[in-house]
Amino acid sequence: MRARLSILRSRLHSVGRWAAPPAFAVLLLLAAGTRAGAGPVADSSSHGHRWWLPAASTAVAGRIDSLFILILWITSAFLVLVVALFVAFVIRYRHREGRRAAHVTGNMLLEIVWMAVPAACLIAIAYASNGAWSAMKEEFPRESESLVIIVKPRQFQWDVVYAGADGRFETADDITAINRLDVPAGRNVIVKLMAQDVIHSFFVPQFRMKQDAVPGMTTEMWFNVPAPGTFEIACAELCGLGHYRMQGRLIVHAPAEYDAWYAGRLREKAAESANAR
Numbered sequence: 562m563r564a565r566l567s568i569l570r571s572r573l574h575s576v577g578r579w580a581a582p583p584a585f586a587v588l589l590l591l592a593a594g595t596r597a598g599a600g601p602v603a604d605s606s607s608h609g610h611r612w613w614l615p616a617a618s619t620a621v622a623g624r625i626d627s628l629f630i631l632i633l634w635i636t637s638a639f640l641v642l643v644v645a646l647f648v649a650f651v652i653r654y655r656h657r658e659g660r661r662a663a664h665v666t667g668n669m670l671l672e673i674v675w676m677a678v679p680a681a682c683l684i685a686i687a688y689a690s691n692g693a694w695s696a697m698k699e700e701f702p703r704e705s706e707s708l709v710i711i712v713k714p715r716q717f718q719w720d721v722v723y724a725g726a727d728g729r730f731e732t733a734d735d736i737t738a739i740n741r742l743d744v745p746a747g748r749n750v751i752v753k754l755m756a757q758d759v760i761h762s763f764f765v766p767q768f769r770m771k772q773d774a775v776p777g778m779t780t781e782m783w784f785n786v787p788a789p790g791t792f793e794i795a796c797a798e799l800c801g802l803g804h805y806r807m808q809g810r811l812i813v814h815a816p817a818e819y820d821a822w823y824a825g826r827l828r829e830k831a832a833e834s835a836n837a838r
């Protein structure tokens with residue numbers, strides 16, 4: 562009995578030694594995850610730990626970066642742990658003349674621990690990312706309070722449509738553009754994607770936002786860019802031979818400047834239709 566107890570104690574002791582670092586990592590993760598998931602929307606301009614990523618230009622982009630950095634830290638910690646153990650074992654258990662290999666039958670407790678720890682990590686990451694995912698994909702602003710633009714990608718360009726003076730789409734006074742999307746700063750913009758041929762993907766790296774455009778259905782994304790700037794729209798879905806040159810420009814104007822731009826386009830459109838008559 563005493564011998565059994567001492568075996569059990571030594572097993573628990575060894576499990577404790579192995580389980581402590583992952584358990585500590587999970588605690589850290591939970592603490593950081595709660596912050597990323599439930600905290601206030603991060604101001605992208607104050608992100609000092611952006612490293613090699615392009616500047617985050619929307620509030621949601623800041624949250625995506627926080628998640629990215631969190632996941633990077635967790636995976637880095639496990640990478641270091643696993644590689645360090647691997648190197649230590651290779652050295653410690655290297656071949657020695659006359660030493661017999663040990664017969665290892667497994668350790669149930671240890672196996673449960675190293676399945677439970679990654680599972681806990683995944684659940685914590687899912688919990689932490691849920692807020693950002695909802696903000697991007699579920700909590701859409703109302704169309705009546707937003708600027709709605711239709712983007713119809715095709716091989717290999719972005720056809721952009723704005724409602725004209727009547728405020729409606731698919732009418733004669735629609736304003737169109739190719740490879741250029743003009744929007745005002747500080748306003749919610751909803752982009753409705755309608756692919757005309759194959760699957761494309763609307764990607765603005767600074768927004769950390771990607772949305773597939775699928776033929777036969779309308780997909781939507783929304784963003785609010787606080788400050789004026791110019792960004793690249795890239796197609797993030799291999800859509801054919803000219804995929805590499807499927808680039809657009811997204812120009813964020815100061816609100817008054819945007820209004821002037823839109824009024825100018827309305828005037829142009831009116832003059833065009835007057836000439837056509």
Ligand SMILES: [Cu+2]
Pocket residue numbers: 714715716717760761762796797798799800804807
């Ligand atoms: Cu494409």
